[in-house]
Structure formats: C-alpha cells, structure tokens
Amino acid sequence: MKLSGTISVILGLGLLMAVAPTTATAAKKNSALASALLKYDTNKNGVLDAEEIEALKKDYVNNKPDALKKYDANNNGQIDESEVDAIKTDFAAAVAKHRKKKKESQ
Numbered sequence: 001m002k003l004s005g006t007i008s009v010i011l012g013l014g015l016l017m018a019v020a021p022t023t024a025t026a027a028k029k030n031s032a033l034a035s036a037l038l039k040y041d042t043n044k045n046g047v048l049d050a051e052e053i054e055a056l057k058k059d060y061v062n063n064k065p066d067a068l069k070k071y072d073a074n075n076n077g078q079i080d081e082s083e084v085d086a087i088k089t090d091f092a093a094a095v096a097k098h099r100k101k102k103k104e105s106q
C-alpha cells in the first residue's frame with residue numbers, strides 16, 4: 001500500500017516534469033508575442049491610442065506580423081473593432097509585465 005503510494009508520487013512527478021517544459025515554452029512564446037505588441041505604442045505612454053491602433057491595423061493588413069495573427073479571430077485578413085479589445089488586453093498585460101521586469105532589474 002505504501003509502496004504503491006510512492007510509485008504514484010514518482011509517476012506523478014515524472015508526468016509533471018514531462019509536461020512542464022512544453023507549458024513553459026508556450027508561455028514564453030505567448031509572452032514574446034505580447035511583447036511584440038509594445039512596439040505599437042509609439043509614444044510609449046503605456047496605452048494603445050486610437051492612431052496607434054490604426055497603425056497596428058495597417059501593419060496587419062500589409063505585413064501580417066506573427067504577433068497579430070492570433071487576434072484576427074474571424075480570419076478576414078483585418079483587425080476588426082471587435083478584435084481590438086483582445087489586443088488591448090494583452091497589450092496591457094505586456095506593459096505590466098515589462099514594467100515589473102524593469103523594476104526587478106534595477
């Protein structure tokens with residue numbers, strides 16, 4: 001009984017270790033994509049202003065950057081108003097993370 005419990009724990013840990021790297025890579029990729037949104041904040045005020053959103057939309061139509069592809073939820077080749085909200089949300093998270101990182105490195 002005790003032995004099988006130990007085996008379960010070992011198997012559990014093994015599974016956890018097998019799953020963890022994949023999750024970490026995905027998280028890293030997501031955060032890299034979110035960081036790519038930071039460049040659209042051209043005046044660096046930590047907010048995507050109307051004209052910055054316009055520039056972002058144009059960039060998507062013209063260049064289809066990887067960082068924006070996932071936001072084109074209906075795949076019509078454009079960032080629609082309804083898709084802007086998701087970008088703003090991720091942008092805000094990226095800004096918060098960026099600021100925290102900056103603070104930690106000081």
Ligand SMILES: [Ca+2]
Pocket residue numbers: 041042043044045046047048049052
């Ligand atoms: Ca801005």
Ligand SMILES: [Ca+2]
Pocket residue numbers: 071072073074075076077078079080083
């Ligand atoms: Ca769209």
